[in-house]
Structures are given as structure tokens and as C-alpha cells.
Amino acid sequence: MRIDLHTHSSVSDGTDAPAELVAAAAAAGLDVVALSDHDTFDGLDEAVAVGHRLGVRVLRGIEISAEHDGTSVHLLGYGCRTDDAALATELARIRLGRSGRIPAMLAKLAEAGMPIDDVLADIAGDSPSVGRPHIADAMVAKGYVADRREAFDRYLADDGPMFVTRYSTPLELGLDLIRAAGGVAVIAHPWGRVSRDQLPPSLLAELAASGRLDGVEVDHQDHDAATRTELRELADGLALLATGSSDYHGTGKIDHDLGCNTTAADVLAEIDTRVSVRGGQL
Numbered sequence: 001m002r003i004d005l006h007t008h009s010s011v012s013d014g015t016d017a018p019a020e021l022v023a024a025a026a027a028a029g030l031d032v033v034a035l036s037d038h039d040t041f042d043g044l045d046e047a048v049a050v051g052h053r054l055g056v057r058v059l060r061g062i063e064i065s066a067e068h069d070g071t072s073v074h075l076l077g078y079g080c081r082t083d084d085a086a087l088a089t090e091l092a093r094i095r096l097g098r099s100g101r102i103p104a105m106l107a108k109l110a111e112a113g114m115p116i117d118d119v120l121a122d123i124a125g126d127s128p129s130v131g132r133p134h135i136a137d138a139m140v141a142k143g144y145v146a147d148r149r150e151a152f153d154r155y156l157a158d159d160g161p162m163f164v165t166r167y168s169t170p171l172e173l174g175l176d177l178i179r180a181a182g183g184v185a186v187i188a189h190p191w192g193r194v195s196r197d198q199l200p201p202s203l204l205a206e207l208a209a210s211g212r213l214d215g216v217e218v219d220h221q222d223h224d225a226a227t228r229t230e231l232r233e234l235a236d237g238l239a240l241l242a243t244g245s246s247d248y249h250g251t252g253k254i255d256h257d258l259g260c261n262t263t264a265a266d267v268l269a270e271i272d273t274r275v276s277v278r279g280g281q282l
Contacts, residue, residue, distance in 0.1 A: 003032040006245030011043035013133035015250030018043035028258040036061035067168040071198040079275030080183035097167030175212040182280025186215040192222025219244025219261035
């Protein structure tokens with residue numbers, strides 16, 4: 001069984017519509033795919049329906065924009081009840097933070113001679129979760145950069161000249177909201193890019209011991225082989241679930257092909273069990 005537990009559609013910052021993503025998952029030989037768009041559940045019903053037709057199970061997921069000590073943490077939630085009021089309120093607050101900073105970023109880009117106002121709306125489409133990847137795609141469309149990676153590396157990263165801060169959910173609150181909504185919480189790519197120093201083994205151990213954290217994403221393109229080995233050993237020692245996934249964004253990310261990393265079947269079975277016990281939504 002081939003299982004990919006982290007993908008994004010055009011409902012957030014991917015380039016495939018939910019139906020297209022599931023069709024691509026089927027073509028890639030996946031049996032299970034989790035749609036985990038940023039801070040919204042809006043694409044799930046479409047994806048699940050297409051999955052039924054194509055014989056691909058779609059696990060209901062989300063990726064919540066969280067933070068710990070001022071550093072971004074991406075928090076995956078599987079099986080959350082999409083009608084949970086507290087979680088819905090927090091997600092709306094995050095999305096407002098995303099959209100609220102866009103005018104300031106547009107102004108910075110225009111001042112730097114890189115206006116994108118004329119193309120951003122078409123690129124973002126009807127996504128309820130407009131963010132930096134959409135700005136990056138607009139910069140590509142205008143010819144200012146070659147791809148998303150260059151846009152982030154040169155301009156849009158947290159320490160970049162076009163960055164504007166926004167609200168993100170405190171990590172502990174995000175974990176609590178996922179659990180209260182019946183879901184399973186997994187920290188995405190915890191030791192990739194800038195987050196390793198902010199998510200040391202001691203913190204992961206504390207979150208595991210508290211029962212708030214269910215797992216960590218081990219097999220991810222942002223983790224090299226040594227990091228994966230170290231993180232897997234830590235997860236095993238803390239009795240945390242170790243997942244693997246592509247973090248697929250369609251053409252929005254290179255080297256993140258569907259199924260390039262996968263999750264073991266017994267890990268998915270444990271996620272299903274925990275969601276069922278907690279009254280979540282499978």
C-alpha cells in the first residue's frame with residue numbers, strides 16, 4: 001500500500017484543483033492520499049468524492065500555520081471534524097492574518113519596481129487561503145524570478161526584504177484544537193529549514209509526554225538521510241508516529257512529486273484508530 005499524507009491543492013497554494021490532485025495520485029499509484037491544504041478544509045469534499053470514483057482513499061487533513069517562540073511551525077491535523085466551531089474560528093483568524101498582510105507586501109514589491117497587482121487575483125483564484133506562494137507565482141508570471149524557490153530565497157522568506165509578519169496559532173493551542181476536534185496532530189518537516197533549533201528533542205519529548213502531539217513527519221524532502229535517521233530514532237523513543245509524504249504542490253514546488261516519500265500502512269492504521277476513538281471524521 002502506498003500512502004502519501006501531505007499534499008496541497010489550488011484551494012490553498014498548490015496548482016492542481018482537488019479533483020486533479022486525486023487523479024494525479026491515482027496515476028502515481030497511490031492508494032491513500034491526504035489533502036492537507038493550508039488553514040482550510042474547503043477542498044476536502046471534492047477530493048473525497050473523486051477518490052471514491054477512482055479508488056483512492058482521501059484522508060481528510062489540514063496544515064495549520066502555527067508558531068513557537070516566533071518561529072513558524074507547520075502542524076498537520078488528520079481526521080478533524082470540519083464543523084468544529086473552535087477550530088473553524090481559529091482557522092478564520094489565521095486566514096485573515098494571511099490576507100491582511102497582502103497589501104503591505106504588494107506595496108513593498110511595487111516600491112522595489114516589481115508590481116504584481118495586475119496578475120495576483122487571477123493566480124490566487126478563489127482560494128480562501130491567499131499567501132506568499134501566490135505572491136511568488138505572481139512574481140514568476142511577471143518575470144521577476146524564475147520560480148517560487150528564487151522568490152522565497154531572495155524576497156519572501158521570513159528574513160527577506162518583502163516579508164510582513166502575520167498571526168499564526170501558538171503551537172500548543174493548535175495541538176489542543178486538533179485534539180478537541182477529534183484529530184491526530186503531526187508536526188510537518190520539524191527539522192527542515194529554520195525550525196530545528198526551535199523544535200529540539202526536549203520540546204518534542206515534552207509535547208509527546210503531554211499527550212498533545214501524536215507524531216512527526218520524518219520522511220520529507222527537507223530532511224536529508226542523517227536527519228531522517230535521527231528523527232526516526234527520536235520518534236521511536238518517544239512513541240510518536242513517524243510519517244512520510246511528498247508535500248506536493250503541483251508545479252508550485254520542484255522535487256516534491258506525489259509518492260516520493262510514503263507512510264507505512266501500520267502508521268495509517270493507528271491514525272485511523274485514534275481518529276475513531278476521539279470522534280473525528282474519517
